[in-house]
Amino acid sequence: MIEYLIFAVFVGLLLHGIHRKAIARIQGRPGPPIWQEILHVLKFSFKETWIPATASQTLFVAVVIIAIGVWSTALFVLLTGGSLLLLFAVYMLHKIVEHGLGLSSGSPYGKFGAIRSVMSAASEIPLFATIAAIYLITGSLMISDIQAWQAAHGPLLFTALPAAIALYIVVLAKMHYSPFAVIESKEIVSGNVTEHFGVWRAGLEAAFGLKTFVLLYAFIVLFLGPMPLLLAAVAMVLLLLSLSFICALSPMLSPFDTVTIQIGTAGLIVVYVLLMGVIV
Amino acid sequence: MTMKKQTAGAVTVAAAMVCVAASAGWRLGLIETWIAIVLNVVAFPFFLVALGLWWNAAEKEEGDTPFIGY
Amino acid sequence: MSYEIALPVVLVAVAIAFIALMIEKDDLHRLLLTDLAEITGLAIIALVATDLAEALILPGLVVGISELMALSEVYLVKEGLTETPKRVMHLEVMDSAPAILGGVLVIYGIVLSGFSGGAVAGLGLLFWFFCKGHDEAFEIIETASGYSWALWIAAFFIFMLAPQYWLFAVMAAGGGILLKVMAKMALVGTMRGGRDV
Amino acid sequence: MFDLPIEGAELLAVEFGDIVNYFSVYTAVLFVFALLFTVLAIISRPEKPVDIVFGGDAYYAKKIPPEQLRFQRFMAIACGLATLGAMISGDLFNFTLFSSMIGITNIGIVAAVKNKHVLEAAYQYGIVAMVATVPLFGGAAIALATTGTLSIWELAGAGAVPLLAKMLLVVGVMGEGMAPFYIGKAEITRAPGAPYVLMIHVSSLLLFLRVVEIALTV
Numbered sequence: 001m002i003e004y005l006i007f008a009v010f011v012g013l014l015l016h017g018i019h020r021k022a023i024a025r026i027q028g029r030p031g032p033p034i035w036q037e038i039l040h041v042l043k044f045s046f047k048e049t050w051i052p053a054t055a056s057q058t059l060f061v062a063v064v065i066i067a068i069g070v071w072s073t074a075l076f077v078l079l080t081g082g083s084l085l086l087l088f089a090v091y092m093l094h095k096i097v098e099h100g101l102g103l104s105s106g107s108p109y110g111k112f113g114a115i116r117s118v119m120s121a122a123s124e125i126p127l128f129a130t131i132a133a134i135y136l137i138t139g140s141l142m143i144s145d146i147q148a149w150q151a152a153h154g155p156l157l158f159t160a161l162p163a164a165i166a167l168y169i170v171v172l173a174k175m176h177y178s179p180f181a182v183i184e185s186k187e188i189v190s191g192n193v194t195e196h197f198g199v200w201r202a203g204l205e206a207a208f209g210l211k212t213f214v215l216l217y218a219f220i221v222l223f224l225g226p227m228p229l230l231l232a233a234v235a236m237v238l239l240l241l242s243l244s245f246i247c248a249l250s251p252m253l254s255p256f257d258t259v260t261i262q263i264g265t266a267g268l269i270v271v272y273v274l275l276m277g278v279i280v
Numbered sequence: 281m282t283m284k285k286q287t288a289g290a291v292t293v294a295a296a297m298v299c300v301a302a303s304a305g306w307r308l309g310l311i312e313t314w315i316a317i318v319l320n321v322v323a324f325p326f327f328l329v330a331l332g333l334w335w336n337a338a339e340k341e342e343g344d345t346p347f348i349g350y
Numbered sequence: 351m352s353y354e355i356a357l358p359v360v361l362v363a364v365a366i367a368f369i370a371l372m373i374e375k376d377d378l379h380r381l382l383l384t385d386l387a388e389i390t391g392l393a394i395i396a397l398v399a400t401d402l403a404e405a406l407i408l409p410g411l412v413v414g415i416s417e418l419m420a421l422s423e424v425y426l427v428k429e430g431l432t433e434t435p436k437r438v439m440h441l442e443v444m445d446s447a448p449a450i451l452g453g454v455l456v457i458y459g460i461v462l463s464g465f466s467g468g469a470v471a472g473l474g475l476l477f478w479f480f481c482k483g484h485d486e487a488f489e490i491i492e493t494a495s496g497y498s499w500a501l502w503i504a505a506f507f508i509f510m511l512a513p514q515y516w517l518f519a520v521m522a523a524g525g526g527i528l529l530k531v532m533a534k535m536a537l538v539g540t541m542r543g544g545r546d547v
Numbered sequence: 548m549f550d551l552p553i554e555g556a557e558l559l560a561v562e563f564g565d566i567v568n569y570f571s572v573y574t575a576v577l578f579v580f581a582l583l584f585t586v587l588a589i590i591s592r593p594e595k596p597v598d599i600v601f602g603g604d605a606y607y608a609k610k611i612p613p614e615q616l617r618f619q620r621f622m623a624i625a626c627g628l629a630t631l632g633a634m635i636s637g638d639l640f641n642f643t644l645f646s647s648m649i650g651i652t653n654i655g656i657v658a659a660v661k662n663k664h665v666l667e668a669a670y671q672y673g674i675v676a677m678v679a680t681v682p683l684f685g686g687a688a689i690a691l692a693t694t695g696t697l698s699i700w701e702l703a704g705a706g707a708v709p710l711l712a713k714m715l716l717v718v719g720v721m722g723e724g725m726a727p728f729y730i731g732k733a734e735i736t737r738a739p740g741a742p743y744v745l746m747i748h749v750s751s752l753l754l755f756l757r758v759v760e761i762a763l764t765v
Contacts, residue, residue, distance in 0.1 A: 001303035001320045045332035054608070056741045058591030061329075066583070068325035073576070076317045083555045085763070086573050089756045093580055099748050103741035106594035108606075115736045118748065128759055135763065140552035199332030206328055353692060364681060371678060377670065384677045391681035395688040403691065406640055410684050413647045417677045420651050424658050424673060428666040 001076075005210075008075050012209030013037040015216065015240055016176065022244035023177060041205045049198030054106035063100035064200045067207035070094060074214045078221065081144030084134065087218060088127050094174075094211065095124070098183060101204070102192030113191030116255050117183045120173070126166035126262065129269035133163035134222065136276055143221060150225030157223040162272045164223045169265055171215045173258075175243050176208075179250040180258045216240060288333040295327035356397050364390045377429075381421055388414040445481070452478035460528065468528040472535025479536065488537075495533035502526030551704050553763050560637075560700070567700035568637040573760055577753050578634040584749045585627030588620060593740045611739045618659045623743035626652035630750040634757055639690055639697040642761065643683040643719065649750045650676035650723040656747055660738040668735045679722025686715030690765070702765040713762045720758040723751065 017034035024031020051057050074090040077083065095117065102114025135141055137160055138149040150156055157164050173180035184191035196204055216236045220227070224235060253261070299320055306316035367387040374380050392410050395403050426432075452474045459471025505523035508515055555572030562568075570578065593616050596609045629652060633645035654673040657665050689712040691697050694705075702708055738744050 001306055001316050002299040002324065003303065005299075005320065005324055046336050048336060049333065054595040054597050056591050056594035059587055059594075059742050059745070062587055062591070065325040065329060068328055069321050072321045072324050073317075076321065080313060080317070083553065083573055085554055085760060086576060089573065089577065092752050092756060095752060096580075096584070096745065096749055099736070100741070100745050103736070103745055104594060106596045106741070108597060108599045111596070111737070118736050131759075135553075141554070141763070142552045145552055199329060199336075202332050203325070203329045357689075357692075364685070367681075368678070371674075380674055384674055387678050387681050391684040394681075394685040395691075398688055398692045402697075403688070406684075406688070406691075409640075409644055410680070413644060413651070413680060414677070417647065417651050417654075417673070417680070420654050420658065421670065421673045421677065424654060424666060424670050427658070427661070428663070428670055 004079060005072055005075065008213045009206050009209050010038065012211070012213035013041060013205070015212050015236070016209055018237065019176060019240055019244050019247070022241055023248040026245060026248035037205070037209070041202045044197070044202035044205065045199055047198040049200065052105055052107070052195050055195065056104045056106070059100060059104040061200070063097055063104055064196065064203040066100070067094075067097045068203055068210070070097060071207050071210040071214060075210060078143065078214055078218055081142060081147065084131060084141045084143055084146065084222070087143070088131060091127065092124055098192055101196060102183070105195030107195045109189040109194040110192050112188040113183045113194070117192060119255055119259055120180065120182060120262070126266045126269050127170050129266060129273050130163040130166045132273045133160050133269070133276060136273065146222060147226045155223060155225045162269055166265060166269045167219055167222070169262070171219055172243055172246060173262070174211065174215060175247055177247045179247070179253045180262070181252065182255045182258050185252050285334060288330050291326055291330035292334050295323040295330060298323035299327060353397055357394070360390060360393045360397060363393065377425065381418070381425060385414070385418055447481055449478055449481045452481065459532065463524045463528050465527055465531060468531025469535060471528065472532040475532060475536035476538055491533050491536055495530055498526045498529030498533065502530060551764060554760055565696065565698050565701060566638045566641075567698060568635045569700065570635060574634050574757065577756055578631060581627060581630040581634055581749060581753055584746060585624060585631065588623040588627055588742045588746050591742045593742060596739045609739065615659045616740050619656050619740045619743040622652050622655035623746040626656060626746045626750050630753055633754055637699045639687045639699060639761070642757070643680070643687045643716070646683055646720055646723050646754055647680045649754055650679065653747045653750065656743050657735050657738045662738065665735055665738045672735065675722050679719045681719075682715040682722065683719030686712045686719060689715065699761060699765055704764070708765040713765070717758055717762055720754050723754060
């Protein structure tokens, strides 16, 4: 079990590294080596660490621990073929981590990040529309059942393309350097992670690595179906590269545009689900 | 709220032991899956954070005001 | 059958309340309109028309009132309305309304007796205090309330120890609870914050 | 025990007559999360907010009166308890009541803050939250009228609750604190007292997660 966790953290951080490298190459820069993010975490964890005097101390630390715990839970839900609903509940709870990170430090930049995070809560609506679409098609929300359904009927990607697109946008919104990443954009320093430095940042980066791994793997599992480990790894990297292209080529949107686009997507998916519900 | 190096080390070791024991117990079929998962989910974050603190426990007595403005 | 007819009617009422809320821009008026919307929500429950539905309306009402009170407090702070008015509850209609209505309510409440009777009679007293003013009848009301509570408890002891006098106990408990609820409600009429409290 | 392929196995059921409060894997995780943040609201001290002066590199620390923070903490704990109740409730009407209680306490958490923007946002949000009780109660009442029971335990998997009732419930919960009405809450977040303000988000997100479960189950 612990081996899965450690493996996922390292692979997730490696994926972050590949993401950065790909973005740099697309933009014509050499970019850091792909294991840079792993080194980053080690570097942060060796830094001197304390808690800012203005912070709400308990919350400041607890949020880091909760972030790691939340994504560990998600990983195990995914691996044991548990409930899809639970997996995405965990995804939603990540929102609380974002708020907590920003609010707990007392820094105005962190607070701005948290406020933007509240606004972009709209991005979670496509998620539930996705879940509803999958439920209408497969009749179950257990990931193991969805796998079995795909083994029998072929990948869900073709059956429920709009739902896949919605999930793709949701995954995109959570990537570093994504056009939707308004909560940590640079005009507010580092947004909600501004004050988390040293060990706290190392823990957070580990959690975010876990998050990237879980989200990409969840997309593969949900829409491409069961496949051998090596093939899954290739699929994850390809998926990541497609995301990197979008991140590299699109500017960061303003908070208002972010919310508009995400609500727009959500609206389209809801219409799709309602239509499907009527037709089926 | 500084943490002594010893405390951090002890937490690291304890959390690591919980994680490894739970995983091993699950592999050997001694522990049910969900118990192993819960133990791992609870212990792993503490392991990571305490490990970092143990590597470089802060010597500073008090916190600092955050860096603000350029 | 009548449910299928009544539900659309209530839904139309809900729609009207919501449209009113959308059109209205003044904050205070919107607060009042939310109560209107709230009542239509209770009407949907009332349509079910079973004992259970009746039991559900009370908590719904409590929630609605508490939200209304919380929002009113926020409104007061938001608008900076900290000054207490010289005469609280000074509504014009209170001066012109015949105070005999209070008396009628009290008598009708006594006829009803029990908990609901107490509420009606209490409303009568409330009406009286609001219309005619009051001179801090605090102690008297509290004393009455205390004695009636004791009467109510005593009635229970009669039930337990001497069940053969049940009729007397029922009358005592009914009268006690009538007075108790009446007194408690009347206190609302005299407790208005400000100088004497 | 109802084992629908939606939320994982049932773990524990507490029976009150035909109303059965239950923990499934799903609701148990939500419950633990709510509990965690309630405990955090109890034990953690609030942060000392710092603000920047625009156009310079000066900053200043805001003074927050302790009684205001005490009130916020009280309300946050009340909000946490209401959330805990909403997570395990096996009764549609109890769920709606807990939802509206969460709405009230959410306003309460920021009501003591003497900031014009925060109060204005809280007031507007409060009006939405209050109006949202109409679809909430309406949804529960229509479910009661069509099925004759409010017990999620009995309704589970039967598909007897009409779509209208489910939609009303979801809309009601959204009004109590989710997007798109959520936008007002961004302003509320400006209030000080991080552990308490955080409770606003915890409660409304968990509430939404629970209502999705209910809508899929009944």
